[in-house]
Amino acid sequence: MEQIKLFCPATIANLSCGFDVLGLCLDNAGDEMIIRKSDQKGVRITKIVGADLPMETEKNVSGVAALAMLETLDELDFGFEIEIYKNIKAGSGIGSSAASSAGAVFGINELLGRPYSRKDLVQFAMQGEKLASGNAHADNVAPALLGGFTLVRSYAPLDIIRIDSPEELFATVVHPQIELKTSDARSVLKQTVSLKSAIMQWGNVGGLIAGLYTKDYELIGRSLHDEIVEPLRSVLIPGFDLIKQTALENGALGSGISGSGPSIFALSRGKETADQIAKAMSDVYEKMNLPYEIHVSKINPDGVRIL
Numbered sequence: 048m049e050q051i052k053l054f055c056p057a058t059i060a061n062l063s064c065g066f067d068v069l070g071l072c073l074d075n076a077g078d079e080m081i082i083r084k085s086d087q088k089g090v091r092i093t094k095i096v097g098a099d100l101p102m103e104t105e106k107n108v109s110g111v112a113a114l115a116m117l118e119t120l121d122e123l124d125f126g127f128e129i130e131i132y133k134n135i136k137a138g139s140g141i142g143s144s145a146a147s148s149a150g151a152v153f154g155i156n157e158l159l160g161r162p163y164s165r166k167d168l169v170q171f172a173m174q175g176e177k178l179a180s181g182n183a184h185a186d187n188v189a190p191a192l193l194g195g196f197t198l199v200r201s202y203a204p205l206d207i208i209r210i211d212s213p214e215e216l217f218a219t220v221v222h223p224q225i226e227l228k229t230s231d232a233r234s235v236l237k238q239t240v241s242l243k244s245a246i247m248q249w250g251n252v253g254g255l256i257a258g259l260y261t262k263d264y265e266l267i268g269r270s271l272h273d274e275i276v277e278p279l280r281s282v283l284i285p286g287f288d289l290i291k292q293t294a295l296e297n298g299a300l301g302s303g304i305s306g307s308g309p310s311i312f313a314l315s316r317g318k319e320t321a322d323q324i325a326k327a328m329s330d331v332y333e334k335m336n337l338p339y340e341i342h343v344s345k346i347n348p349d350g351v352r353i354l
Contacts (some may be wrong), residue, residue, distance in 0.1 A: 057342070058146070076220075089117075218283065220341065244274045280308055283336070
């Protein structure tokens with residue numbers, strides 16, 4: 048195989064209670080990427096459509112992730128060219144940089160005959176995230192590569208658990224058309240939390256994981272509460288409180304900030320409810336006269352896939 052075309056999915060990270068450790072993979076929102084072998088050694092970004100991003104390999108998240116992977120392998124007598132077709136806006140909060148990072152390492156791994164497992168690839172994709180945000184977090188790249196829900200139990204050593212999604216679980220995500228950089232969203236966070244808040248957060252993380260395994264939708268909903276990060280970040284997102292309240296009033300199990308924002312997610316049982324939530328969220332931003340994009344998606348069980 049000399050060339051591969053990929054769908055690189057969007058993701059929702061944190062999921063309210065799981066800052067930097069929980070994420071899920073979306074099914075119908077994502078980028079496309081073409082990767083081909085080249086006579087020229089190394090990695091080159093040859094085309095970017097849909098976004099104004101650096102073409103230089105060392106300044107592009109897909110390039111950095113790919114280089115991190117190639118550094119662990121014996122030197123090759125060929126290289127790779129990457130074309131990126133961006134549909135996920137940078138700074139949208141649904142894993143734009145993660146989609147590019149995950150796609151690059153997945154595609155090159157396929158062209159090399161799969162020397163690494165999908166789980167192994169997470170460590171390399173994290174280097175793209177480090178370039179994007181200053182922090183090598185895995186809560187977006189892990190679900191992008193593995194599909195479903197993922198829990199990062201530990202970063203040192205890296206220990207990731209993939210969790211299947213209940214069949215009827217759907218996500219609705221609204222993206223107000225403002226850019227909120229991950230680095231800026233991190234700058235408002237405190238470095239210490241109270242024991243009371245930490246205890247509440249631990250309980251919610253455990254509850255969400257238990258709810259996913261037992262397919263207990265009500266438990267999932269009760270657990271989608273963020274005691275630590277959301278109160279600090281929500282002020283950066285126009286209409287956040289109203290959008291969240293509207294989602295809950297229209298049947299959402301729970302709602303919160305997607306990743307670092309400004310996107311807001313809601314989880315629900317069944318597509319009909321997810322569509323109803325989407326309409327209600329849209330109405331809020333229509334009345335605010337704020338441009339937005341909205342996605343309704345089941346949970347993607349596969350992650351990055353070959354087209």
